[in-house]
Amino acid sequence: MTKKRTGVFVCHxxxxxxxxxxxxxxxxxxxxxxxxxxxxxxxxxxxxxxxNAVLQSIKxxxxxxxxxxxxxxxxxxxxxxxxxxxxxxxxxxxEIANIREQCAWVHKDKAVATEKAIKISRSAVRxxxxxxxxxxxxxxxxxxxxxxxxxxxxxxxALDIANAGLKVIxxxxxxxxxxxMLQLSETFPTLDCxxxxxxxxxxxxxxxxxxxxxxxxxxxxxxxxVGNFQVKIKQKPSYVDPELCKICDxxxxxxxxxxxxxxxxxLTARRAIHIPFAQAIPASYTLDENACLGLNPVRCGKCKDxxxxxxxxxxxxxxxxxxxxxxxxxxxGYDLYAQEHMNxxxxxxxxxxxxxxxFERLCSASGATKGHVLRPSDxxxxxxxxxxxxxGSRDPANxxxxxxxxxxxxxxxxASLYKHHVPDGRAYVFYIDIRSGGKGxxxxxQRIMEEDEAIxxxxxxxxxxxxxxxxxxxxxxxxxxxxxxIDADMVVLALAMEPSKGTADIxxxxxxxxxxxxxxxxAHPKLKPVESVTAGIFLAGCAQGPKDIPETVSQASAAAxxxxxxLSQPTLSHxxxxxxxxxxxxxxxxxxxxxxxxxxxxxxxxxxLVNEVLCEGCGSCSATxxxxxxxxxxxxxxQIQEMIEACLA
Amino acid sequence: xYFNDLKPLHGRVFVNETWCKGCGFCVxxxxxxxxxxxxxxxxxxxxxxxxxNPENCRDCNYCQLxxxxxxxxxxxxDGNEKGxx
Numbered sequence: 001m002t003k004k005r006t007g008v009f010v011c012h013x014x015x016x017x018x019x020x021x022x023x024x025x026x027x028x029x030x031x032x033x034x035x036x037x038x039x040x041x042x043x044x045x046x047x048x049x050x051x052n053a054v055l056q057s058i059k060x061x062x063x064x065x066x067x068x069x070x071x072x073x074x075x076x077x078x079x080x081x082x083x084x085x086x087x088x089x090x091x092x093x094x095e096i097a098n099i100r101e102q103c104a105w106v107h108k109d110k111a112v113a114t115e116k117a118i119k120i121s122r123s124a125v126r127x128x129x130x131x132x133x134x135x136x137x138x139x140x141x142x143x144x145x146x147x148x149x150x151x152x153x154x155x156x157x158a159l160d161i162a163n164a165g166l167k168v169i170x171x172x173x174x175x176x177x178x179x180x181m182l183q184l185s186e187t188f189p190t191l192d193c194x195x196x197x198x199x200x201x202x203x204x205x206x207x208x209x210x211x212x213x214x215x216x217x218x219x220x221x222x223x224x225x226v227g228n229f230q231v232k233i234k235q236k237p238s239y240v241d242p243e244l245c246k247i248c249d250x251x252x253x254x255x256x257x258x259x260x261x262x263x264x265x266x267l268t269a270r271r272a273i274h275i276p277f278a279q280a281i282p283a284s285y286t287l288d289e290n291a292c293l294g295l296n297p298v299r300c301g302k303c304k305d306x307x308x309x310x311x312x313x314x315x316x317x318x319x320x321x322x323x324x325x326x327x328x329x330x331x332x333g334y335d336l337y338a339q340e341h342m343n344x345x346x347x348x349x350x351x352x353x354x355x356x357x358x359f360e361r362l363c364s365a366s367g368a369t370k371g372h373v374l375r376p377s378d379x380x381x382x383x384x385x386x387x388x389x390x391x392g393s394r395d396p397a398n399x400x401x402x403x404x405x406x407x408x409x410x411x412x413x414x415a416s417l418y419k420h421h422v423p424d425g426r427a428y429v430f431y432i433d434i435r436s437g438g439k440g441x442x443x444x445x446q447r448i449m450e451e452d453e454a455i456x457x458x459x460x461x462x463x464x465x466x467x468x469x470x471x472x473x474x475x476x477x478x479x480x481x482x483x484x485x486i487d488a489d490m491v492v493l494a495l496a497m498e499p500s501k502g503t504a505d506i507x508x509x510x511x512x513x514x515x516x517x518x519x520x521x522x523a524h525p526k527l528k529p530v531e532s533v534t535a536g537i538f539l540a541g542c543a544q545g546p547k548d549i550p551e552t553v554s555q556a557s558a559a560a561x562x563x564x565x566x567l568s569q570p571t572l573s574h575x576x577x578x579x580x581x582x583x584x585x586x587x588x589x590x591x592x593x594x595x596x597x598x599x600x601x602x603x604x605x606x607x608x609l610v611n612e613v614l615c616e617g618c619g620s621c622s623a624t625x626x627x628x629x630x631x632x633x634x635x636x637x638x639q640i641q642e643m644i645e646a647c648l649a
Numbered sequence: 650x651y652f653n654d655l656k657p658l659h660g661r662v663f664v665n666e667t668w669c670k671g672c673g674f675c676v677x678x679x680x681x682x683x684x685x686x687x688x689x690x691x692x693x694x695x696x697x698x699x700x701x702n703p704e705n706c707r708d709c710n711y712c713q714l715x716x717x718x719x720x721x722x723x724x725x726x727d728g729n730e731k732g733x734x
Contacts, residue, residue, distance in 0.1 A: 256658030256707035260651070269655040293680040293709045300680070300709035368652040376652070 004129050007038040007063040008121060009054050011045035011070035013100055018043075020104040022114040026069060029118045033125050037061050046076050051083045058087035065089070065128040069097040069121045075524075090133035092576065092634055097124035123643035130639045136573035139613050141227040142326040143567050146171065148219055148506065151179020152549060153331035153541025153556040155201050160560030161329075162210035166567055169323055170205060171233055172215045173502065176280035177202055179333055183263065183357055185364035185371075187549055188413040189444035195279070195366060202281045215282060218502070220320070222328070222510050223599060225614060226536025227572040229325050237316035239295065240273070242284035244311035247275060251285060251303035251312065259291045265358045267368035267376060273303045273312075277366065287312070327536045327563045330510065330520060331556065332503055334542035337392040337496040341399060345391065345493060346464045351377040352471055353464060353491045356410055363417045373421045375490055378469075382425065382489030385418055386473045387411045388461050389431045392496035400496045402517055405546040407494035408435045412445045414492060415454035427454040428486060430461050430475055438548070457484060464491060497546040511597075512537055519545045530559040538562050577634050578615035579622065581608045585629035592621035592630050601630075659726035660708025662700045668720035671695030675712035675721050681705040684712065 008030040012018035023041045031039035038061045042050045045068060057063065066089065068080045073096040081091035099117040107113035143166055147158045150172030158170045170177070181187075182202075184194035205211055214235055221232040240251075255271035263276045272291035275284070293300040295314045304312045336355050339348035346353050352375050354362070361367040362374065375382050389407050392399040408431065415427040434456075436442045448454050459476035466472070470487040477484050499518045507514050512532040513521040520543045523531040530538050538559040541552040566572070579592075579601070588606040600614035601621060608621075608630060621630045628637055662683060669691055675698050676684045683706045687699035698721065700706070706723065713722045 256660075256709065258651075258655050258657040264652075267651070268653040269651040271655070293707060294711070298714050299678075299711040300707070302709075374652075379652075 004035045004065050005037045005061065005063050006033075006035045006065045006067060006125055006128050007054070007057050007061060008033075008036055008040075008067045008069065008125060009045055009050075009057070010039070010041040010099075010117075010121065011050070011068065012041065012043045013045075013071060013104075014043065017070070017100050017104040017117075020107055020110055020113045021099060021117045022110060025114050026099070026117045026121055030067075030069075030121055030125065033122060035129055036125060038063065045070055046079055051079070054080070054083055055087045058084065058089060063089070065093040065095070065131055067095050067097055067121060067124045067128050069099045069117065069124070071100040072096075072098050072102075090135075092134040093128060093131045095124045095128045095131065097121040119647045119649075122649070123646040126642040126646045127634075127639050130636065130642070131634050134576035134633060137576050137578070137612050138571040139227050139574045141567055141569065141572055142229075142324045143167065144169065144323070144325045145327050145329065145563055145567070146219070146229070146231055146323065146325040147329045147331065149179070149331035149333055149541070149543065150174075150177030150205075150213075150215065151331060151333045151541060152181040152198060152201075153333065153543075153552045154179070154329070155198075155205055156553050156556035157329045157331060157538075157540050157560045157563075158211055159201065159204055159208065160557050161563055162208050164560075164564045166210065166564065168208075168211045169233070169325065170211055170213050171217045171219055172213075173218055174276070175216050175238060175286040176276045176282070177205060177213065177215060178281070180357065181549060182277070183265070183364070184360045185367065186413065186417065188409045189438070189440045191413070191416075193365075195364075199279055202279075206281045213282065214321075216286065219506065219509060225574075225598070225616065226534075226566070227326050228613070229328060229536065230322060231325055231328070232320060232322050235319040235321070237289070237318055238284065239287035239289070239292075239312060239314060239316050240285045241311045241313060242282045244309045245284040246309055246311075247278075247283055247285065248308075250306045250308065254302040254306045256300065256302065257291050257293060259288070264361045264368045265355070267358055267361050279366075285311075326567045327538065328510065329538045329540055329556075329559050329563060330506065330512070330532070330543055331540040331559075332506055332520075332543040333500045334497040334546065335500045337400065337498050339493065339495065342391060342493070342495075344463055345388070345461065345491075346471075350464060350466055350471060350491075351375075352382075352489065353493065355493050355495050356407070356414070359414055359492045363414075363421070371421075373418055380489070381422055383422070384426050384470075384486060384488045385415075385428070385490045385492065386461075386471075386486055386488040387414055387427065387429045387492045387494065389429065389494045390460075391493040393494075394432065400498065400517065402496075402546070403435065404494075404497045405435070406497070406548045408433075408445070409438070409441055409548065411492075411494045412436075412448040412454070416448045416452050419452040419454065427452075428473075428488075429454055429456045431456060431458060432460065438550075459484070497542060499543060503543060510534065510537055515545075519543065530555055530562055536566065574613055575617060576612075577617040577632060578612045579610045579617065579619075579630050579632050581610060582629050582631070583607050585627045587627065587629070589626075591624045591626070595620045595624040658708050659704070660706040660710075660723040661726040662698075662703065662706055662712065663722050663724065664697055664699070665720045666691045666697040667693075668718045669693075669695055669697040670718050670720075671697065672717060673698075674715045674717070678715060679712055680709060681707055 010027045027041040084094040085091040217235040252271040257272040260266040261270040365371040393404040459478040461475040463474040473486040540556040540559040684698040685701040
């Protein structure tokens, strides 16, 4: 251990640490350590007086290194390093000893926890003993942004970023942007038409000079790091040239194939060559290669013959483009939990049992029935409609444990829309609780109950089955304690929201985490709700968790603000705690090259060479190197050894 | 079945069994698997094709195009009962 002047500052964190760890004792024990010339404790070290105390002590005691025993470095390492820098220290000589998450919060016995906190702090002192002064590495920034997902979240984020003057690539998996919001009829609580508020934004996206729209495309590969990502995007062939397509429908008129239309969730059919809906962006037909008889002018070829402008090209190939971007916004959205999982509610096998989105398509003026609420089985107007909430949600034993958040509101809206379409009909709503937190939400639900006279029954439905052309609903009203049987003409299930199908893959591609329910994980639930755990990748919309449209738009704008803030800096600073090669020891065995998850190491003249901009300092290389020829700065083998010794002492 | 009453196009396959030489192209390449090889023999001793799933025919005419013997053809089925399959 080298001769240093180290100061140790132990935080109480209110009672978070002090309740389990004898903070005074830790501070006292530290004052007896070698190299330690000052040791203090304070109730909130991260507060202004706390930081000032550290600042003052650095000056008074002429400290050259600092250890803060407090919470996780994820939370306040930057705070304390910035503070040390203000006092004239090199910020990388400030170390954090995590005695909250890794000690106080996981122990009950105060004596044992105190002993452990002393060991953790002591090992940090040892580490600080060999810390070098390092300067951040300046990294150039690519002023271009990738937005993944063309729903309302992706559209809003793309527009906000593009309006700030940055270039945006908007990638959408389907043939049109718009997402699930475009399938909705009206939106709660103000009942404005979904298409009327979304379509202009879609047009803005297509006409914006800073937005490059890539529909029918998927992100395949992402490399690099914040400020400089390299992304590979694959665009599937649509077999129709959007520049030439006149949307005349001549091709679809002759196409012999009929498949369910995804946009109407199977309530209508479409041809193999189709436009998802009339106002699709980009305004062009798409040939569904899975439904087409053969993409071949001699095999069928009817659409190509019918197209006067020659827009159809069966030889179109998938296109892969590689782009450089500085930041990424992930807005991949949600899917509804499949009806097939709900065996007691028919498992998707009963006609006239619809999910929420299908009912939206029945109510929508541009939908399956042009806005008339009709039963799919016989196209009559349903007189008794049962709406069931919490289908698949709040059921940890069988389905999803979480609350899908929007179902209370949209079910109330459904009941209201139904009563407006069919004034003499009866709308029954089975609910567990009504959760209507939001501006104007509670008033909306009350209005549906009182003015629209929807019948709210508190209880769950146990079974649905077909009986005499109707759907028999067996449920309970827990407020009266009686069983309820309703012969319904139609049943609408408010199914849980789950992350969209490709979420797991995109999380893997982007190397970002997911939470226990599969939604994308934010970096901090309160303080970093739009950042992913990977720097430069931001989250927006339902990919991060169930939320309604206002919240989605807010989060998308927040993500956009973060991106604009990040990319408005002239250069980004990259942590200098990167791998360093000792050329005298390196034999060029390439083991570190294969171990590096960031492709940051290459072989130059028979020796490993680290690209410091790409290196994240994870230490995989140093763990594999058998000759200790590669080490991460300020986490060297010697430091690790001394830290272990300090813990075992 | 669907609210917009979209119906698939139907074709009707006609086989001239006497001309067929049993190459099996039509059976192999039909995109909707309409055809199968008949267990019966024709006059030349070949197995001609038979429409095993006639309702799947989408009038794409591919069988007609690839038949080397001009032994199979398709007509648009507009619902009239004419000819035999």
